[in-house]
Amino acid sequence: MNELLEKQKRYFQTGETLSLEFRLKQLIRLKETIQKYEQRITDTLKKELHKSPFEAYTTEIGIVYEEINFIMKRLARWMQPKRVPTPLTHFGSTSYVYPEPYGVSLIIAPWNYPFQLAVSPLIGAIAAGNGAVVKPSEYTPAMSALLKTIVSEAFSEEYVTVVEGGVDVSQELLGLRFDHIFFTGSVSVGKIVMAAAAKHLTPVTLELGGKSPAIVDQSAHLELAAKRIVWGKFLNAGQTCIAPDYVLVHKAVKQPLMEKMKRYLDELYGDRDAYGRIVSERHAERLVRFLENGTIIHGGSHDIQQRWIEPTLLDDVTWNDDVMQEEIFGPLLPILTFATIEEAIRTVQDHEKPLALYLFAEDERVQQQVLAQVSFGGGCINDTIMHIANPHLPFGGVGQSGIGAYHGKASFDAFSHYKSVLKQTTKFDIPLRYPNFPNALKWV
Ligand code: NAD
Numbered sequence: 555m556n557e558l559l560e561k562q563k564r565y566f567q568t569g570e571t572l573s574l575e576f577r578l579k580q581l582i583r584l585k586e587t588i589q590k591y592e593q594r595i596t597d598t599l600k601k602e603l604h605k606s607p608f609e610a611y612t613t614e615i616g617i618v619y620e621e622i623n624f625i626m627k628r629l630a631r632w633m634q635p636k637r638v639p640t641p642l643t644h645f646g647s648t649s650y651v652y653p654e655p656y657g658v659s660l661i662i663a664p665w666n667y668p669f670q671l672a673v674s675p676l677i678g679a680i681a682a683g684n685g686a687v688v689k690p691s692e693y694t695p696a697m698s699a700l701l702k703t704i705v706s707e708a709f710s711e712e713y714v715t716v717v718e719g720g721v722d723v724s725q726e727l728l729g730l731r732f733d734h735i736f737f738t739g740s741v742s743v744g745k746i747v748m749a750a751a752a753k754h755l756t757p758v759t760l761e762l763g764g765k766s767p768a769i770v771d772q773s774a775h776l777e778l779a780a781k782r783i784v785w786g787k788f789l790n791a792g793q794t795c796i797a798p799d800y801v802l803v804h805k806a807v808k809q810p811l812m813e814k815m816k817r818y819l820d821e822l823y824g825d826r827d828a829y830g831r832i833v834s835e836r837h838a839e840r841l842v843r844f845l846e847n848g849t850i851i852h853g854g855s856h857d858i859q860q861r862w863i864e865p866t867l868l869d870d871v872t873w874n875d876d877v878m879q880e881e882i883f884g885p886l887l888p889i890l891t892f893a894t895i896e897e898a899i900r901t902v903q904d905h906e907k908p909l910a911l912y913l914f915a916e917d918e919r920v921q922q923q924v925l926a927q928v929s930f931g932g933g934c935i936n937d938t939i940m941h942i943a944n945p946h947l948p949f950g951g952v953g954q955s956g957i958g959a960y961h962g963k964a965s966f967d968a969f970s971h972y973k974s975v976l977k978q979t980t981k982f983d984i985p986l987r988y989p990n991f992p993n994a995l996k997w998v
Pocket of ligand 1 (some may be wrong): 664
């Protein structure tokens with residue numbers, strides 16, 4: 555692996571990856587290769603996570619095409635050095651900020667959107683002029699192998715390559731001196747990645763997780779709140795980093811909200827064939843243990859061998875229960891209540907800053923209050939998940955839910971260093987800064 559990295563670094567040093575033409579050509583090549591393998595990507599997502607072709611396209615493949623198109627259209631502009639003002643005290647000089655690639659990036663991906671979460675960061679790496687090593691998750695081995703096929707068909711090994719494997723391979727890669735690490739995964743592994751990066755002072759982007767709340771205020775449009783929470787939570791069987799982890803609902807509207815949610819569960823996810831599976835039996839077992847917490851008010855059935863867990867609503871859950879101690883990352887939705895919006899705000903503030911927050915409220919004062927007082931990575935008012943699909947919105951966490959952001963321009967920024975340069979004149983030399991000031995202005 556060290557040899558591979560050395561080869562990539564030498565290739566990067568040739569400057570080949572720097573021009574706009576090169577970057578655009580690689581993005582087109584990536585897109586065309588994905589198009590060629592589109593059916594296999596869809597089939598593999600079905601096989602490993604039971605994603606329907608519709609879900610595969612909207613949440614994995616289509617989003618990647620959009621990201622490539624969005625970036626290609628704007629890349630020339632982003633790559634331009636930006637002239638910035640220079641104070642009068644620096645008379646005679648001009649100042650510029652030059653975006654430059656870090657070099658060779660290590661991209662470590664998780665299994666829940668195993669195609670999109672490996673390829674989206676790669677698009678950013680290529681756009682910013684980097685080389686990359688991509689390490690997909692070992693829990694989706696068929697997708698890992700397919701990514702290897704796609705990437706080795708599109709690119710030379712010295713430029714972009716996929717290294718397959720589990721924790722041992724990941725740790726071996728983390729021991730090497732990359733120029734940047736982009737990690738998507740759990741908070742606990744994020745800490746391991748950052749500790750490894752610290753040894754070489756390698757910059758990191760960490761896209762992590764956490765418990766993202768869906769707050770439903772008394773003023774909420776309950777029908778749409780129920781529908782949109784159910785859709786966002788049970789997409790991919792709850793294995794979405796920004797899925798609502800739990801609902802925090804005003805006690806006055808809890809009953810009607812739950813009734814509506816039950817209806818939408820049947821309507822949107824009643825068809826077992828179109829609904830996702832848990833990635834492994836081990837992960838399913840972990841989730842089934844959470845069913846011992848609280849009271850099941852809907853769902854609760856499961857088949858561990860089939861990796862199937864019915865969409866489930868849990869009532870009477872407290873923060874002391876296991877299900878509230880860690881990110882759920884599965885199709886179980888605890889419903890907790892609050893009496894005042896201040897109490898809801900305090901509840902979220904008392905826990906780690908979430909990756910996402912969803913607020914359902916018609917009352918604009920409540921919207922302003924929550925936005926002003928609660929820190930979270932990103933989110934929606936009166937919706938779930940959709941913020942991730944707007945390439946104009948940087949996507950990332952804060953605090954324990956992550957460091958840095960990507961998507962669209964933010965992806966270009968995540969893989970770039972901004973080099974600041976002051977260009978001085980040699981036509982004259984202002985003496986103000988020299989120790990023997992006040993000599994007269996000397997013309998050279
Ligand atoms: P994970 O942290 O277990 O694994 C992610 C990657 O890290 C895998 O490639 C794995 O091989 C590697 N890895 C695992 N243990 C390691 C170790 N000890 N040392 C070095 N590398 C190691 O995460 P996961 O289970 O694949 O994904 C689920 C988590 O990812 C959830 O917490 C979820 O919220 C988060 N996530 C975040 C985002 C985001 O964009 N912020 C997106 C998807 C998932």
